[in-house]
Amino acid sequence: MSTKAITKKRGIFNRFLDAVEFVGNKLPHPVTLFVMLALIVVIISDIAARAGVAEEFERITNGVPENVRIEAVSLLTVAGIRRIFSEAVSNFTGFPPLGTVLVAMLGVGVAEGTGLIQASLRKLVLVTPKRFITLVVVFAGIMSNVASDAGYVVLVPLGALVFLSFKRHPLAGLAAAFAGVSGGFSANLIIGTLDPLLGGITMSAANMYSPGYIVDPTANWYFMIASTFVIMIIGTFVTEKIVEPRLGAYNGDETVEIERISNKESKGLIWALISLVAFVAVIAFLVVPANGILRDDAGKILGTTPFMSGLVPIIALSFLIPGIAFGIAAGTVKSDKDVANHMGKAMSTMGGYLVLAFVMAQFVSYFSWTNLGTILAVRGADVLRASGLTGIGMLIGFILVSGFINLFIGSASAKWAIMAPIFVPMLMDLGYTPEFTQLAYRIGDSTTNIITPLMAYFAVIVAFAQKYDKKTGIGTLISMMVPYSLLFMIGWVLLFVLWFMVGLPIGPGVFVRF
Structure with missing residues (x-):
């Protein structure tokens, strides 16, 4: 193919992304948009309920398959209107990202205020070859999903700062980190929180076809x-060849000075490292022993255990403690008042996010109450099942349907609880292992996380981006992330097909077919 043809194609794709950004940013402010979307959901719920929209399906609940019939629920009823008013506060306070963001920012705010993050970034800039920095940011984002959602709060803003340190556009760094954290949510070198969660649902669905079947958390590890x-x-590739060229040079006010590390800062970094190692040792003492305090009563570390439930405060402390140690050694912390002030300053920057989180929490709750997302998921699965596809065609179709449904239902476990009882037994009957079906689902679930405003942390990412460009809107973020989503899907599906054709094990003792 000629260079001219390639340039033309890239031009067309860039024009498409420009159109996405233009249309998206012509939408109202995100706060207004989610208010409008909430009102639309309320109206549609009433129309669907009056039309008798309903679905029957089998779902995994607490590890047990059960037959369920759900109907569209109108919010324009006495009960619905009462619920809208009476649960508005609990919708907000119970919004999953809210506590994660605010608690983590207490620690991050101290680390930033004392100068630890800035000094660490300058150290990173001075020792890391420029050509590898994008790779490092994406890789760090992928690995962060071991700590569940903490990567959204910690790695994404750090990605922007790292790029700014290298005199590169901070939004490109933000996009690279977001792509790794969210688009690569099902990839990792070690077992994360999602593996036992999805594995339990898969095992319950598999037992419907083959009682006693066991699905281990390591089922998809090799893949x-x-x-x-x-x-x-x-x-x-996407960051350096597509996203960053589109963004151009950064002309904003935010800066990160790249100066040599002073003697005081070097001393601070040493003490920060010592304090971090000591903190990790304490956490290891609470986790590693078989009777560790942060294990559950059965001795497990992963799953719904004290350790996994306590990851957010652990992450906050892993920034807070080294931040204080750095500040004392470097002379930027004179008393406890300085620490408290840094925490307060970090919270003061979250005002815009809190407003957005409030209206988004209402919209997400309304959508859940109406059952519209679940009905859509079941009907999408029924369409695929009735398509007549078999073999690799069926599996690729399943990946695409999973990705589409993910645009409307953000929770990986909630979608899988609906889809697993349909597809796991069906594909077992065709000779495919439940673990392989789970693997296909995870590809679709991950790749569209970064382009749906319904993803719980989408509002957080918009807020982070607006620090560098106040005009950043939903359209800007989606247009930045669409190339990642498309190429992640293509690349992951090609790897999936290769694995299918060669028949490699997808995990310890687990294969594509029985």
Whole structure:
């Protein structure tokens, strides 16, 4: 293919992204948009309820399959209107990202206020070759999903700062980190929080076809290790060849000075590292022993255990403690008042996010109450099942349907609880292992996380981006992330097909077919 043809194609694609950004940013302010969307959901719910829209399906609940019939629920009823008013506060306070963001920012705010983050970034800039920095940011984002959602709060804003340190556009760094954290959510070199969660649902669905079937948390491990490198390479390519050229030079007010590390800062970094190692040792003492305090009563570390439930405060402390140690050693912390002031300053920057989180929490709750998302998921699965596709065609179709449904239902476990009882037994009957079906689902679930405003942390990312460009809107973020989503999907599906054709094990003792 000629260079001219390639340039033309890239031009067409860039024009498409420009159109996405233009249309998206012509929408009202995100706060207004989610208010409008909430009102639309209320109206549609009434229309659907009056039309008798309903679905019957089998779902996994607490590990047990059950037959369920759900109907569209109108919010324009006495009960619905009462619920809208009476649960507005609990919708907000119970919004999953809210506590994660605010608690984590207490620690991050101290680390930033004392100068630890800035000094660490300058150190990173001075020792890391420029050509590898994008790769490092994407890889760090992928690995952060071991700590569940903490990467959204910590890695994404750090990605922007790292790029700014290298005199590169901070939004490109933000996009690279977001792509790794969210688009690569199912890739990792080690077992994360999602593996036992999805594995439990898969095992329950498999027992409907083959009682006693066991699905281990390591079921997809080998494939996810390979996926880490695929997503890392694709994420780097998209950042440097598509996203960053579109953004152009950064002309904003935010700066990060790249100066040599002073003696005081060097001393601070040493003490920060010592304090971090000590803190990690304490956490290891609470987790590693078989009777560790942060294990559950059965001795497990992963799953719904004290350790996993306590990851957010652990992450906050992992920034807070080194931040204080750095500040004392470097002379930027004179008393406890300085620490408290840094925390307060960090919270003061979250005002815009809190407003957006409030209206988004209402919209997400309304959508859940109406059952519209679940009905859409079941009907999408029924269409695929009735398509007549078999073999690899069926599996690729399943990946695409999973990705589409993910645009409307953000929770990976909630979607899988609906889809697993349909597809796991069906594909077992065709000779495919439940673990392989779970793997296909995870590809679709991950790749569209970064382009749906319904993803719980989408509002957080918009707020982070607006620090560098106040005009950043939903259209800007989606247009930045669409190339990642498309190429992640293509690259991951190609890896999936290769694995299918060669028949490699997807995890310890687990294969594509029985």
